[in-house]
Amino acid sequence: MAALPAGMIGGGAEFAHAQTSSLVVNARRIESFDPRDASHIRYGALEFRSGLVLTSPFRGFGGLSGLRLDKKGEQFIALSDKGSWFTGRITYRGKVMTGLSDVKSAPMLDSDGRKITARGWFDTESLALDGSTLYVGLERVNQILRFDFSRGGVRSRGEVVPVPPEIGKLPFNKGLEALVFVPKGQPLAGTLIAISERGLDPSGNILCFLIGGPSPGQFTAKRTGNFDISDAVLLPSGDLLLLERKFSLLEGVGIRIRRIPAKSIVPDAVIDGPTIFEVDLGYEIDNMEGIDVHVADDGATVLTMVSDDNFSMIQRTLLLQFTLVEE
Numbered sequence: 001m002a003a004l005p006a007g008m009i010g011g012g013a014e015f016a017h018a019q020t021s022s023l024v025v026n027a028r029r030i031e032s033f034d035p036r037d038a039s040h041i042r043y044g045a046l047e048f049r050s051g052l053v054l055t056s057p058f059r060g061f062g063g064l065s066g067l068r069l070d071k072k073g074e075q076f077i078a079l080s081d082k083g084s085w086f087t088g089r090i091t092y093r094g095k096v097m098t099g100l101s102d103v104k105s106a107p108m109l110d111s112d113g114r115k116i117t118a119r120g121w122f123d124t125e126s127l128a129l130d131g132s133t134l135y136v137g138l139e140r141v142n143q144i145l146r147f148d149f150s151r152g153g154v155r156s157r158g159e160v161v162p163v164p165p166e167i168g169k170l171p172f173n174k175g176l177e178a179l180v181f182v183p184k185g186q187p188l189a190g191t192l193i194a195i196s197e198r199g200l201d202p203s204g205n206i207l208c209f210l211i212g213g214p215s216p217g218q219f220t221a222k223r224t225g226n227f228d229i230s231d232a233v234l235l236p237s238g239d240l241l242l243l244e245r246k247f248s249l250l251e252g253v254g255i256r257i258r259r260i261p262a263k264s265i266v267p268d269a270v271i272d273g274p275t276i277f278e279v280d281l282g283y284e285i286d287n288m289e290g291i292d293v294h295v296a297d298d299g300a301t302v303l304t305m306v307s308d309d310n311f312s313m314i315q316r317t318l319l320l321q322f323t324l325v326e327e
Contacts, residue, residue, distance in 0.1 A: 217267025
């Protein structure tokens with residue numbers, strides 16, 4: 001992925017009224033992803049590396065719905081579903097995460113420099129990165145904002161991105177849930193891929209969109225097993241990973257990742273791919289809503305996932321890392 005924008009917290013006098021807060025985030029290590037068997041580390045195509053349970057006395061911490069890391073898997077930009085940025089650094093001991101440092105938070109601003117929540121825009125669910133440009137998807141109003149971080153970092157102002165009219169028709173609270181920007185060197189370079197949580201076509205498949213790039217259009221992701229999409233990310237190979245979740249009183253909670261071949265993502269396609277990871281609440285998961293990928297110093301492809309605690313006392317903010325095993 002592209003490097004994170006320099007000066008993420010920067011900004012001139014015109015942004016001075018947008019308050020940036022420094023905060024302490026406490027981290028408790030997850031010793032074993034399988035609480036019943038510490039020797040169990042392989043789950044489908046993933047191997048557990050480490051995990052953290054994150055808490056903070058800062059009242060605005062939580063609701064984390066999107067995450068993007070730098071090439072080393074250290075510096076991060078995250079967003080909460082209440083219209084706030086979070087930035088900071090993941091600390092490690094070897095390949096094991098130990099905590100977060102230098103964490104700061106700031107409200108997202110609209111084109112007039114006001115908090116986006118003043119417009120009733122708060123359900124910020126998805127995040128994509130193109131150099132110093134960040135794209136944020138707002139689920140309930142089904143809009144996308146573009147932020148130029150070279151002009152103020154987290155104090156930059158969001159501009160509305162024109163989107164296909166079909167995006168505006170997505171169902172309330174089941175709209176835009178994942179954004180991925182396709183970098184140079186990929187067949188769809190320059191495309192913003194926008195994926196709904198559970199906007200369905202007549203066949204029951206999940207609506208997805210190719211915005212800009214060489215072949216804009218619409219496609220769908222095959223919906224199976226009662227799973228909805230919560231985020232997505234491109235592997236270095238160009239394949240797309242779909243992070244999915246399900247919840248029902250009969251089936252309980254489940255988390256799944258599907259791998260979609262890059263060549264299959266074209267207008268009018270129905271994409272599908274193998275499940276490479278699937279677990280339930282018997283393991284150390286919660287409402288997993290964000291995923292990103294980086295390549296570690298040892299060459300391992302590392303997946304990082306974060307959960308949205310919905311600011312609930314009975315849910316947790318988890319940060320999990322796995323190695324993708326290519327066989």
